[in-house]
Amino acid sequence: MDAAELRELLTPEALALLDTLAPSDSTADVVALVAGLRKQGHPPARVAAVLTQYRLRRKAEEKFGPFARRMLFTAEGLEQASRLRVAAQHAGRFAAAGLQRVADLGCGIGGDALALASLDLTVTAVERDEVTAAIAAYNLAPFPTARVVHGDALAQSLDDVGAVWLDPARRTGAVRLNSPDDWSPSLTDALAIAGRRPAGIKLAPGMDRGLLPEGLEAQWISVDGEVVELVLWSGALARPGVGRAALVLRGDAPPAELRSATDSADVDAGPLGEYLYEPDGAVIRARLIGDLARSIGGRMLDPTIAYVTSDTAMQTPFARGFRIVERLPIDIARLKRALAARGIGTLEIKKRGVDIDPARLRPKLALRGDAAGVLVLTRIAGERAALLAERL
Missing domain, CATH: 3.40.50.150 (Vaccinia Virus protein VP39)
Structure with missing residues (x-):
C-alpha cells in the first residue's frame, strides 16, 4: 500500500463503504461487487482501496477472528x-x-x-x-x-x-x-x-x-x-x-x-509397537522429543527419525497418535493390494526419512473404496518401511 491509497482509504466515505460490504468468498460476488460500486458512482481509486481491504479482512479472519472486521491491513503486515x-x-x-x-x-x-x-x-x-x-x-x-x-x-x-x-x-x-x-x-x-x-x-x-x-x-x-x-x-x-x-x-x-532447562536427552530406538506418535512441530523444534517419549512410555522408531512408537494408546496434546494396522515394504504392488483389501479410498500419506513424493505415489495406488486410512513412509532401524495406520 502506498501513501495515495492510504489517503483514499482513510476518508470517511471509503471507511463507511468498507463497513457496509457483506462478506463473501465467491469470485463472482467480488466481480459483481466491483461493478455495483462503480455503478453507484464511487471513483476507481476508492473502489480499489476498499476492495483491497475487503479481501485482506477476509484473509485476516484466520488470524484475528471477528476483530478483523474493524481493522485495516497491509498485505505484508x-x-x-x-x-x-x-x-x-x-x-x-x-x-x-x-x-x-x-x-x-x-x-x-x-x-x-x-x-x-x-x-x-x-x-x-x-x-x-x-x-x-x-x-x-x-x-x-x-x-x-x-x-x-x-x-x-x-x-x-x-x-x-x-x-x-x-x-x-x-x-x-x-x-x-x-x-x-x-x-x-x-x-x-x-x-x-x-x-x-x-x-x-x-x-x-x-x-x-x-x-x-x-x-x-x-x-x-x-x-x-x-x-x-x-x-x-x-x-x-x-x-x-x-x-x-x-x-x-x-x-x-x-x-x-x-x-x-535444555534440549532433552533422546530415548533409545526400539522395536515397532502397536502405536505410532508423530510429535508436534514445536516439540521437534524445541528438541523435546525425548521428554515426550518418556511421558508416553515410548521409544524412537529410528535414531534419526522424529517418530515415537509405543505399546500403549495415549492421548497427548504434544503428538498425534496412530494405531498400526500393518507393516509393509515400500512396494507399489503390495501397497495397492493391502489398500484394496481394506477398501481404502481416502488416504493420508506421511513421510519422514525416505525420498518419496506422496503426490506422485498417490495415483499409482489406484485408491478405491469408502474407508479412510493413513500411510506412513519412513525408516525403522535403518530399513525403509510403510506403515498402514488409523488415527487414534
Missing part, C-alpha cells in the same frame, strides 16, 4: 502479524510479570500491541514505515492506553517503559536466517535491548539454532499443528529453569506446554 490467540499468550506473560508499560518496537499493523492494550497495559508502538504506522494507529484507536510512534525502533527511548516486545522484520533477500544481520533490527541489536530490559523477541521458527543465545528462554509455538514462531524471552519474562519450551495451541483446547 498481515502476513507477518502474530495470530491474535498467540499474541494474547504473549500479552498474558507481560501482565503476569507485572510489567505495565511496554514498548512494541517494530509493531507492524499493531497485532501484538492490540493484545497488550486489551489487558490495559500501557503500550508505545513504534513503526518506521509511515503507511504501516498509520494503519497501526487506526487499529489501536479504540485503546486509550496505546499510542503509535512513527520512527526508528532503535532510536526510541526506553526510559519510561519496563519491558520490550520486538518483532524484527526479515531483511530483503534473507532466506535461511543464519546470520544475526538477516533481521531488522538485527538480532545483535535486539539481544542488546533484551539485556537492558525484560524482552520478548519474535523470530521465525526455522531460525538457525546455532544463533540461540545462552541464558534466554526459547519458546516455539504451534497453532493447529503449524509451527508459527519462536520467541526468545529475557529478564523477568523468562521463567526460572526454563531454557526450552514448546507451546501447543489446538482448536478450543487449553494451551499445553512442554518445558525443559
